[in-house]
Amino acid sequence: MSWEDEIVMRDVTNAGLVVSDRIGREVSSQLDLEEALEASRYASHPYSTHPREWPPLVEVVNTWELPPVLIERYNAAGGEGTAFCGIFPEIRRAWASVDNSLFLWRFDKWDGQCPEFSGEEQAICAVGLAKSKPGVFVEAIQYLLVLATPVELILVGVCCSGGADGSDPFAEVTLQPLPEHTIPSDGVTMTCVACTDKGRIFLAGRDGHIYEILYSTGSGWQKRCRKICITAGLGSVISRWVIPNVFNFGAVDPIVEMVFDNERQILYARTEEMKLQVYVLGPNGDGPLKKVAEERNLVNQRDAHYGARQSTGSRVSSRSPKPSIVCISPLSTLESKWLHLVAVLSDGRRMYLSTSPSSGSLTGFNTNHHKPSCLKVVTTRPAPPWGVSGGLTFGAMALAGRPQNEDLSLKVEAAYYSAGTLILSDASPSTMPSLLVLNRDSSTQSSPSGNLGTSTRSSRALRESVSSLPVEGRMLSVADVLPLPDTAATVQSLYSEIEFGGYESSMESCERVSGKLWARGDLATQHILPRRRIVVFSTMGMMEIVFNRPLDIIRRLLESNSPRSVLEDFFNRFGAGEAAAMCLMLAARIVHSENLISNVIAEKAAEAFEDPRVVGMPQLEGSNALSNTRSAAGGFSMGQVVQEAEPVFSGAHEGLCLCSSRLLFPLWELPVMVVKGSLGPSGTLSENGVVVCRLSVGAMQVLEQKLRSLEKFLRSRRNQRRGLYGCVAGLGDLSGSILYGNGSALGVGDRNMVRNLFGAYSRNMESNGGITTNKRQRLPYSPAELAAMEVRAMECIRQLLLRSGEALFLLQLLSQHHVTRLIQGFDSNLQQALVQLTFHQLVCSEEGDHLATRLISALMEYYTGPDGRGTVDDISRRLRDGCPSYYKESDYKFFLAVEALERSAMTIDAEDKENLAREAFNSLSKVPESVDLRTVCKRFEDLRFYEAVVRLPLQKAQALDPAGDAYNDDIDATVREQALAQRELCYEIIISALRSLKGDNLQREFGTPIKSTASQSALDPASRKKYICQIVQLGVQSPDRIFHEYLYQAMIDLGLENELLEYGGPDLLPFLQSAGRNSIHEVRAVTATTSPVGQSGAPMSSNQVKYYELLARYYVLKRQHMLAAHALLRLAERRSTDGVPTLEQRCQYLSNAVLQAKNATNSDGLVGSGRISIDSGFLDLLEGKLAVLWFQIKIKEELESMASRSDVLPGTSESAENGVVPEGSSTADANFANATREKAKELASDVKSITQLYNEYAVPFGLWEICLEMLYFANYSGDTDSSIVRETWARLMDQAISRGGIAEACSVLKRVGPRIYPGDGAVLPLDIICLHLEKAGLERLNSGVEAVGDEDVARALVSACKGAAEPVLNAYDQLLSNGAILPSPSVRLRMLRSVLVVLREWAMSVYSQRMGSSSATGHSLILGGGFSTERTIASQGIRDKITSAANRYMTEVRRLALPQNQTEHVYRGFRELEESFISQHSFDRF
CATH class of the missing domain: 2.130.10.10 (YVTN repeat-like/Quinoprotein amine dehydrogenase)
Structure with a gap:
């Protein structure tokens, strides 16, 4: 399409402002008859006669x-x-x-x-x-x-x-x-x-x-x-x-x-x-x-x-x-x-x-509520x-020559x-x-x-x-010859609302109603109403008289080749603008006439319209040249402020504006649609409401023809280079427009052309200017620039006429297809906007263009829907010919694609279905900016053609932001955010498809709930996964990195983490790192020495946790185990928020981190001693953190258990022993329980160091068992540490005895000992434990508090040493050899009984090793039977030790200053043990 045929909305909008101004002026100039009569009281000549x-x-x-x-x-x-x-x-x-x-x-x-x-x-x-x-x-x-x-x-x-x-x-x-x-x-x-x-x-x-x-x-x-x-x-x-x-x-x-x-x-x-x-x-x-x-x-x-x-x-x-x-x-x-x-x-x-x-006009009377009184x-x-037959006569001139007595x-x-x-x-x-x-x-x-x-x-x-x-x-009688019904219906439809106040509801005939418009005057109606005719009935017959409009008069003047002075007199009497408008109507043949306008008359009218001698030239306001054809606003006045001269266009421009505004006046500021019935409460159509075009199809057709004829005339003059408009507009696009700014695109040759065209006229005007050379001021615009400005303004009017004609054509087409049926799918807001849309908005505004597009879409759906009435070509041809500015080539391709989609949906064959879908996709790919994504992609989604669902939104996003403003951080933030928002609207279409496949029943698309179709619900899980993976892979292939981030985020929100990790692109890792606020460089820099032990990290949001978990999974999937371990460590040590994570979750994170660190250490891909050393150190760090976390979990559980016991059994707190609160009433118990719970909550909130756990939780609350485990874990040694360990053991034993006697103490010893044995002996002081328990056991036995057996303590000590009797025997031997420690014979006897038990246990272990697997067969163990040579040699040393110890302890027993009846049993036990190793008798009695 050439530039001449294109409609520039900026030009149309500016021309619309001009038309609105002219319509406003015309409306304000329409006077009530009372006002005109009142003003005529003071006029000297209320009547005039027609020029001869x-x-x-x-x-x-x-x-x-x-x-x-x-x-x-x-x-x-x-x-x-x-x-x-x-x-x-x-x-x-x-x-x-x-x-x-x-x-x-x-x-x-x-x-x-x-x-x-x-x-x-x-x-x-x-x-x-x-x-x-x-x-x-x-x-x-x-x-x-x-x-x-x-x-x-x-x-x-x-x-x-x-x-x-x-x-x-x-x-x-x-x-x-x-x-x-x-x-x-x-x-x-x-x-x-x-x-x-x-x-x-x-x-x-x-x-x-x-x-x-x-x-x-x-x-x-x-x-x-x-x-x-x-x-x-x-x-x-x-x-x-x-x-x-x-x-x-x-x-x-x-x-x-x-x-x-x-x-x-x-x-x-x-x-x-x-x-x-x-x-x-x-x-x-x-x-x-x-x-x-x-x-x-x-x-x-x-x-x-x-x-x-x-x-x-x-x-x-x-x-x-x-x-x-x-x-x-x-x-x-x-x-x-x-x-x-x-x-x-x-x-x-x-x-x-x-x-x-x-x-009314003087008092503000309202005629709408008038009641005659x-x-x-x-x-x-x-x-x-x-x-009057002799001319205009008034006053004394009319009385001259008349008899004085004549009436x-x-x-x-x-x-x-x-x-x-x-x-x-x-x-x-x-x-x-x-x-x-x-x-x-x-x-x-x-x-x-x-x-x-x-x-x-x-x-x-x-x-x-x-x-x-x-x-x-x-x-005898007179009557108007009313307009014909067709003309009357057109006039009534056009003017009923604006002139007759909605009088179309009256039952008065449209002929009579339209005839009332003659009262408005000929100038405003001669383009639409025929000449007025009146029939006079007299006694001699009938005659028909006709009233010639000003337009008919100038037509007759042109037909009769009247002298130019007569034509100039006509222009002077009516004004250059009005006369030019009449010539324009004749030239464009838009006047309502009984006889066709011949080509000769049309050409003469066109020449008069373009003749600068009668229509004038564009001038500067106040110039003398202008005053020759138009009077100035006032005379020359000294002392007044001289304002800058403004351009005043010629009568040709004025006539075009008048003609255009009068054609558009009946519909310009009125709605194009009306509701017959009523709107519902929500703004939607009620059951009895019908939306129709306000104007009838016939009226719109008449008006469209007139607008197009006027535009066609201007176009023909431009093509023929006739007149000022044609000559200048034919040169090409002009930028020197008064609507846009100063300046002109005319070259020197063009200016000369304009000067030659109107040279004589301009020279005559300049010669009469009366301005001396030394006082001549420099004018802001040259004649050529003024000419270009006027032509540009007229070109804008021409485009407005073309656009208006197309709008009327579109409205006719919509009206023929029943508007109510077309808009039944519109929401309430859109329906209300349509009913309120004026013709001005439809022609000049973006909102009008948008609503027109929606109406065309509804019209196309009527043709291409499942119950369509035709094909796209049927209606597209009419739209492209009738309103190309509303229905562009891109729209045609779009609806062709929609038609292909409809055929695809109706096709059963899978191959044909895909081919049609691909055909539609290829058509839409050529015009992505015109695609209605919401509608089209939903149809592609129903067809399972997800390539289009992904690629079309991405193409439209690129079309909406071709400069890439969304990527540019250097531009204004508002511009960037707007571009980003436009892109995200396109991205949301793809995410909506993902959401639909995921089966999210709460999905929402563009704020409207979308129900899953039957085909979607029928999809099996394998097909769903297949289509999801297809969408993700297609999306990752796109170079749009903003979309990648949008897609990754949406997949995380939809719970598609597995698919994300499997099919994510190379930018997934930076996305996860950036989202988690941690770069890969920071992760690699973490070593065993940089992470403080026991110190919680920064708090994380739930999204950051999700990103870190995905980051860890990503590292595992990529076999980067050490990085995964670091990410898991960050998760484990993050600060708790609202109780998350729990200690158990932290433990799980650390366990997985340890596993990944071990995998990294064992990985074949990691070589180099330095790297192995770092990884091993990190593994030790993780294992240590995991152990400390286990201590924290145990302490928390113990504290919670203590608080619970305090609630259930008041008064049984261990406050006295532990030194937390003094023993006392139930108030003290309640305080203790509360303090315990608070400490437990502290432990549950964040990770503590082992020092904090020991000093602030384990020791204050008497958790001695855990204290010993922590001391063992910390590898305590030295005199100071030994004293702490011994004291801790003593407190543990006392605590156990107080709870359940020696039996409880032995049970605790059996439970704790194996966990810290073997060691260097510092953490498990057997001598201290032995002496403590033996003394306590003897005391409780003698006092009758508890029946303590001879073997209880000894067996517990052996169990604490994991069954090793020799260390226990050494501890007893050390105690017995020191008389200062055991001065009491009864205590020594007690310990000797325990030594006997230890020796027997040792002997049993020796014979068990000797017998090997035969012990499981149930055979008796005979001391002297079946020794092989190898076994005998291996155990001879142990047997000698046992025999020597038994002999020595027999002597010790005899030395006790106790009655024989107390020591005999012990003595006999040692002797039998010794004899059993020497003789070959059975060991059954042991």
Whole structure:
């Protein structure tokens, strides 16, 4: 598409501002008739005459004689019969009655038909035509003919039908008698008939009353037709019933004229005595008739409302008779909201009356809530000048040469007023014109620049043009020739809302409604309304007069090759802008005309439109050159601030703006859609609500044709290089536009071309400038630059016209497909935005473009959906031809793809399904920026074509951010965030597909819940995993690193960690490291010496924990075990948050870390002694941390157990022993329990060091068993440490004895000893333990507290040494050898018994080793049997030790100063043990 055909939205938007401004100005210039009349009081010339050199303003185009049958019948009656006549414009018929016969015939053309309707013998005295009420008669009866005779009232059905070709809707009229709808008149002779637009029929009787005919289908007890008197009281009814009307001899003032205001629902009546009566029918016109006012002396009131000011130009002589009211006519609301009725007087004056007590324009009266309450004269319009045939005459000039005794006032015998036009039938002497036609002077409605210096009041004053026409005979009746139904329907659709206030709801015919628009004036309506025609019925025949619009006048001037001075006079009178607009309408052929505009006239009009001698040149405001064609705002004034001159464009630009704004005026600021019915509470359509285009398809088509014709003309002039616009615009795109800025793209040659084109005209203007050379100022713009600026502005208007035409085409297409059906899938916000969308927004705004796209999408879905009515090509061709700016090539490809998707969904074959899906994907890949991702990707997702689901959003993200602003950290943060947000909207489509495959039932897409389809729920787990992996792999292949991060994060949130680790790209590791706030360099730098033991790390969020866990899993998967161990260590040592992690979880982390460290140490991939040394040291560190953590877990569990025991058994705390709190009452126990729990909570929160655990938890709470394990773990040694260990053992034993005696102490010893044995002896001091337990056991035995066995302590010590008897024997030997330690013989005896047990245990272990596996067979162990040579040699040393020890201890027993009966048993035991090793006897007794 070339640049000439492209629509630049910036140009369209700026042109839209110009059009809005012009429309605003035109609306503000429309005055209420009351304001115009008030301003005309002070104007010296309220009337004007048409220039003689111009074609006539009003002319007779047709005359017809009366039908011969009518003349014959009238002549047959001898001229003395009863005859009436009139015109029915609704059915294009004139009528006349002669006695009891009624004749109807066409008034606009003679077709040879004049049907006659004859009733009874009584003469017809009144005739009327009413609309038929719906539902009473058959549909063919559209109107009712009302015939009144002195005896009866008759209703006759009227049927209108078109001809054979249907071109003439009024070709045939048939009268259908309705015998059941005839009623007696009760002796009342009717004088006139008035009908409302709702079919109500009112008749005025000669008795001064008003009657109404009521008719119905006759159901129930009511009659089909009846007559009621609605103005008489009860007494009058009774009197008329008792005394017939013919005997009523009272003075009666009969009603002679009734008119009905269908807009305000007011009935006006005029009597013979010139009384005016006002009746109301309620706000809807269906209420009872109620009289609200009656005035007798209105003619004498004149201008009472304005303080009895006299009308200008009054020439009523004192000898003249009192003027009478000739006719009355209601004023439409379009003419005035404050004036309601006009009464024409016999002297030519007009009285304007109101039914409101106060004037609206002066007091702010609101007509919408007006209730008639009176009838008063607001103002009086003077009579038109006498003798207008000789030119415009006023004052003394009109009286020159006239006899002084001649009555110069008009003698009006008949008058007609409608929509601003007045026709007067003058009965003055025959030398005077007999017909005066007054209508608004259109030249005063134009707003040329010359008006700037005139009086504001004068420009607002009502000025009427007066024309005279000769009429043969007396004028009997006058009526407007209403527009044809098609034209009327178009006009009503366009202007009903903006001009008639939504009056389309009225039942008044569209022909009458559209005819009211003539009151707005010709300039604003001549492009849409035909020439106005009026039919005059006179005694000599009928004639049709036509009103030439200003556009018709200039057309005739161009046709007749009038002198240029006449054309210039026309431009000067109407203004260059208005005249140029008329030429433009003729050149573009957009005017409503009965005859086609020839090419010659169109070309002449185009030349006049482009002629700078009449339309002017673009100038600077205030320049002398400009003042030659347009008056300045004021004279030259010294001392005023000189403002910078602004460009003022020529009349051609002004005319284009006027023409464009008037075409767009009926729809510019109004909504394009309306709701028939109502919206629901949420903004959605209710069940009875229907959305339709506000304008009819016919009206939009007419307007579209006019807009396109105007744009086509401008385009043709540009292509032909004709005129200023064509020459400059044909050069190419221009940037020097007043809409955009200063400057011009015109080169030197181009400027010369413009100067040559208008050189003579410019030189003439410059020569008349009157500015001396030494005072000439430098102008901000050269003539060439001004020309370029104007052309650029006109080019913007041209694009606006093209865009508007396309918008109307789109609306027509949508209307043909039923808008309600198309938008039923829209949400409430979108529906509400559509209903509120104005045409201005649709054409110029992004919102309008967006809504148009949504409507086109709905239209396409109508064609391509499962129940589609066609193919994309069917509708796309119309859209591309009719509205290419709304439906671009990218849109066509998009919907082609949608169609392929629909076919793919309907295809069963898997290969064809995939091929169609790929075809759609390839089409969409060419226009990713136009793709509706939400709709299209959902369809691809249903087809399981996930390549498109991934690639299309990524392509659109790149199209939306081609510069990569989302990656650029150096640009403004707002721009970067906006680009990132656009990308993320595209990414979310892919994540939505992942979420759907994952089976997340709570998924949400763009804020709307999305239900899983049946196909998704039918997927087996293997297929789900397959498609998920496909999406991830396709996403990882993309170079979009921002998407990678978005994808990785979404997979983590969806719980797809396994797939992430398996298919993640190379940037997964940096992502996890960055997300966890820890780089790989920091992880590698951790060594065994850098991580402080027992110190918790920084707190982590749940997301960071998840990232570190994934990081550890990633390292394991990549066989980087040492890095995995470091990550696990970080997790284990992190600070606790809300109780997470627990100690058990930390233990699990550390256990896994130890496992990974061991794998790293054993890995073949790690070589080098230095690396192995580091890894081994780290493994030791981890194992140490794990051991310390186990201590912490044990301490926590012990503390929790202690707290629980304190709660269950109060008073049994170990506070006294442990020294935490003193023994005391239950309060102390409670405090102890609370303190214990607090310590347990501390341990559960963070990791503690082994020093903290020992000093702050284990020792204070007497956890001596754990203390010993920690001392053993810490490798305590030395004298100081030994004393701590011994003291700890002593406390442990005392604690155990206090809890459960020696048995408990031995049990603790058996449990703790093996865990710390073997050692260097410092952590397991057997001598101290032995002495402590033996003494305690002897004491408890002697005191009778506990029955302590001889073997209990000894066996416990042997178990503590893991079954090794020799260390225990050495401990006993050491104690027994030191007399100072064991001075008491009883203690020594106790210990000797224990030594005997130890020796026997040792002997048993020796023989067990000797027997080997034979011990399991159940054979007896014989001391002397079966020694092999090898066994004997190996155990000989141990046997010797046992034998020697037994012999020595026998001696020790004998040395005890105790009775023999106490020592004998011990002695005998040692002796038998010794003998058993020497002899070969059995060892069974041991």
